[in-house]
Amino acid sequence: MLAVVGITKWKAASDRGGQQPAEPFRIAGNLYYVGANDATSFLLTGPAGHVLIDGGYPGTAPMIMASITKLGFNIRDVKVLLNSEPHFDHAGGLAALQTASGAELWASEASADAIASGGLDDAGATFWPMKLLVWSGLARYPAARVDHRFKDGATIRLGPIKLTAHITPGHTRGCTTWAFPVRAGNRELQVVSAGSLTLLPGMSLVEPERYPGIRADFERSFRVLRSLPADIFLTAHARQFDRYRKFRESTTAADPVAPFIDRAGYLSYIAKGEEKFRKELRTQQEAQ
Template identity: 30%
Template sequence: MKLRLALLAALAAPLTFAMAGGALAHNPLDPPEVDAHVDAATRLARKDLAQSLFFCEADPRAKVLASLKRIGEWIEPTRIFDNLSYVGNQFVGVYALETDGGVILFDSGTSVDEAENHIAPGLRKLGIDPKDIRYIVVTHGHWDHFGGALWFQQQYGTPVGLSENDWQMIERQEGTPVLNGRPIPKRDRVITDGQVLKVGSTSVSLYITPGHTPGTVSAIFPIRQGGRQHIVSLLGSTALPDTVEPTAITGGLERYRDSIDRFAKLSRAAKADILLNTHLFAFGGVERLDKARATRNPAVRGNSFVIGPQRIGAFYGLMDHCMQAAEGRIRAKATSAAPHAH
């Protein structure tokens, strides 16, 4: 197994801070090596990334399901930076990147109804006309990310892109309960690894980062704020798969770790200083949005999202430790379930 994230983890040193209220509690059923990874992730988290420690919990899906219950709680549409906005709810949303050639939308809402009655009106409230969307990047093939794409296709003819593997995944599942009744968009654009999506003078670099799904897409791109440029590292993944090896619907933990390792290095090379995920709960995004709305000074609006390359490295290092903890739990469970030798 290759050395992962050593440099980025080192950039986060010294790691002497713990969560407010103490470190993430150990699960008494975890072996010591799992506890060591949980402790390492806690040190990386400090206070600003403490919400991301749910990745290290024995049942990280519990956080996802708790957030899912808040899907009807809509957040005030927020212009985070001069040309980047968020429209969504407490569970998931979209980012709109405005360029001199039109708008790029990351994800599409959870349903046709949501796209028409929440996402599009929210964009208009920010002065963004949905007909100006030139491309929708769907980060992965789950209904809460592609659910509104068909509406944009039908209403405006908006091009929609997913990776080939995730197009195949949702096409195989069409008509099954797993899609939660969401119609899939018509197959349109296929996003490839390393593709540069250029709209106007803005270039967005897209990378295939399997793990959460077989063909999750993550992105690195520039934004503007008060005359300054910043670089966004947008991870398209969230919850950890429950197997080490790939399945029909995930890339597996091992590939997820490889993806995080590679994307962390790409983000560092690009000097990314902003971390994003369309699930706000993954990185404390709700609190950052609150701070962005609270300030009236355009020169500082969005500073809560600018965390710097070191803290982005810490986030990806945290995720790597949490995935190693998850792998350790899987191996420990398999060992305990194996027949005893005689």
């Protein structure tokens, strides 16, 4: 009972902390921020329709739709929905956004069943407190219809918009990093919306692994992310790419795109994720 009460309080605090309304804004070219204060969502606009990456919590969907409207766009013009990971703080609003837009949802093969079950099928890949959250309903979310399943390296196109999916597993098996170009004036900038590098608490990196292959998955993800050209980097949590500071600086900069160009920040994000991973690995190895 105490565990359930604690988990309930944690989820409520997480919801409140991650989905306060945030001012939407242009990042560069046809790329816009339409997420909450921490649970991110990104809009790519185009003449053939728009692409939306991530749906936040179940309660974030109305904020995302309001932000899209505030920027002068129509939710009905969103034709493609994408996701970075199937946890409730990034996939929770997908069903509502899909209903409002009529968009088709693309999900990685390893994330699709979790999204289609409202988080239920992700329980086997996570640690026991998350299983309790999911099976108790506290971390469940409205199931969304998955229209397309893709493999690593897949390309999603909508008119001139082209995104490449890089599966960067570890945080979850189907965690997806999205890479795509945007044009800002006469510049073409490479954008990477990076998957999470966080090791969930309680996950084992040594035998027996609760998530078989997790150590190798993280190792591969660090290599893949470092190999990607990134002028602008984004993350599923706004604090990780310093959204507010960059937005604030962009409002007064002679070049409003300049604060978002941050290759050094991208490499630092990867380095910090790997450092935490290596520290936890050493701790677990020493405890064996």
